Amino acid sequence: MSMDLRTITIEPLRQTFGHLARRMGADKPASRYMEGTMDLQPVENYHYRPTWDPSHDIFDPTRTRVTMKDWYALKDPRQFFYGAWTLARGRMQETATADFDLAEEMGLAAGYPADGKAVVNQVLLPLRHVAWGSNINNSYIAAYSYGIAISQATAYACMDQLGIAQFITRLAISLDEIDALAEAKQAWLKAPAWQGLRHYIEDQMVMDDWFELFVAQNFALEGLLFPLIYDKLNDRLNAAHGPVMTLLTRFQREWYAENVKWVDAVLKAAAADNPANKALLGEWIRAARQRSIEVLTPVAELGFGAEGAAVLDEVVQQLDARAAKAGIPL
């Protein structure tokens, strides 16, 4: 049914919902991110305690040792509600797919030099399992964290990591190295160079405190791994074999550059809330940073040989700088 309406201007009774007006301190229009995020998780009058965790409420701020005066301070600077997130990813996958198509059509992928393929097979392909680990860990945070600001962003991160695992898989298919995926999985499960990292990721899977897991997985481990692989190793492969790898790993690089803005904003907001948080985050970062360095050292050696330690050190400095910028002394 449609109706012919003249354009008229009506004075609205109010600009936004009550909970948003109170939050903003004024009745003014709110963004779609705010409308779909702020103050929407139930906080009271739960009917039942979880049968799987009777010592907590369904949503319970004490599932982490971090405390917040306002859990929605952990907001996403990208303002990703579902629509904004999926539109951003839609564009990114379109570009990435076009790059894959180009590399495949021009024979650049299948024709990638054997030396280069060997490095990719050894160092890059096992990372699809690392992404899967991150997917599991982010689904934990999405499930048990407090407030929609953090739960939705980690739910999206969880899907992003699945996407990354799939783009790595697709890379192997493009390079015509399907069998290498099985070998890479074996390496992930058995080869000494990967066992430290696998051990760490499995330890993360049983971490109880979701915020500690956020720090370990999203800040420390990824904060070292992504620059190590998608900047440093990529540069090295490009220098030796031309810029094909840049095309085939575009999604991950673009994703990381954007994702750190969110991760850092979350840490910064939590650290700014109170000194106890700041100290706790510092403690968690130091531990996760140390363990990440240990487990990534053999991976860096796989990729960079004798220079592995030095390259890793460069990315560690980037991480330290990020912590400092978030206001967390190490």
Place this chain on the structure above:
Amino acid sequence: MDMKVAKKLGLKERYTMMTRDLAWDTTFQPMDKVFPQVGYEGIKIHDWDKWEDPFRLTMDAYWKYQAEKERKLYAILDAFNQNNGHLSVTDARYINVLKLFLGSTPPLELMAARGFSMVARQMVGAGPRVACMMQSVDEYRHFQTQIHSISNYNRFYNGLDEFAHQQSRMWYLSDGKSFFDDAITAGPFEFMVAIGFAFEYVLTNILFVPFISGAAYNGDMAAMTVGFSAQSDEARHMTLGLECIKFMLEQDPDNLPIVQRWIDKWTWRGTRKLASVGMMMDYMLPKRIMSFKEAWEIYFEQNGTALFTDLARYGIKVPKCFEQTIEEKEHITHQSWIGFYMKPDATPFHTWMPQPEELDWLSEKYPNTFDKYYRPVYEYWIEQEKAGNRFNNKTQPMNCQVCVSTIKFNEPGDPMEMCFRETEYKGEKFHFCSDHCKEIFEDEPEKYVQTFISSHAALQGKCEPEGTDVNAHDYRPGARMHAYWRMDKRASGDFNGSEDQKNFAKWRAQATRN
């Protein structure tokens, strides 16, 4: 290149590489510590690899489709809002459907989002994990697009502005809240039966078809577009729910009695929850699509019968409540509307008496019951209203300890008698709306003694607005419910004479004048 790849990897094989091949069995940490919740409900799974992926969607394709849908959806919403689309709805009574919907549905979509995140974390198999996490973000989508589509109405009409505050406080929203709280506090498999199967598969059409078609029939392009856009997601959700049932039943014969009990329980709980949806169809849509009874016959009786015939090969029987719901379909919407009409001060939406031709429509759609039981009540109230005596019941209702609905439904086989059950547990009496709710309680009393019933909690001083001084000499527990709800006076009472009614009439006249 694509051709060559296609030769090497079939679609199914490719999808396997893209999903389950990513997973591994942990060895540094034991699997039962990594996935601690899959055992305690008694469901036995021997081989997660037997899971059949109900759909195969890699993330690139997912993002591509979903982005296309979002682009269209928000373009339509923007245009609708810019052109004062709200003035094209049939009449201002329709907006009360949105008030009921905004309070009851997006908050539950959010619970579905969180619940599916939980199940996605807990399932051992990569197949179900991926499907559940995709559903989790879909549910964020529904939750947000629903809010976004109604947000503009909030600028012009009363009663929508405090839905976030009211979601956990408002008495009539607590049936839905208890439904999802119940599911999310159950284990992962029961959650899948509750939400993935009973809600998404058995009952979702009765929730969405009336809402979407109702929006379309009544000129609400915004809500209609949101609804249609969600349907392709729902198609995936339905296949996931069904696959999960089949998977459990195929894995071990011991799973059958557990799954059957859950199906019985959740079909009943869902049915109770849908009474208010039916009421919307029969009473609140100015232009009706079909009666609730007709919808129930198509979407529950016919489709349900086909579904349960299909599941019979696993030993699954039609839910226990099936017969009772067939009897009740002739009554519950009338009893619900009467229940709401009687409490004009206690809802942030308006109620009203049906107009004469609407009474005739109800007579025609409910030939067995309407004229006999309900028309006389309405005719009496219409008389009373004309005499300046609009009915207003201020007493506290009694609520069912399981489904939390006001005890108002009739005794099976006797429409004149209210159905009422009670049981004693640890020296305390508990009340129920039906045998089914009583049985659910008795299966898990430790869980259901916890139910939050606002009419009881209020008397215990648990429903006080922020800043209440419980030591004040004139403090009486539960005396300030309107403040506790943040209820805008303008939003309550009869539709006739309401600010919404006047404003809509005025604005529509301005917009249609030549």
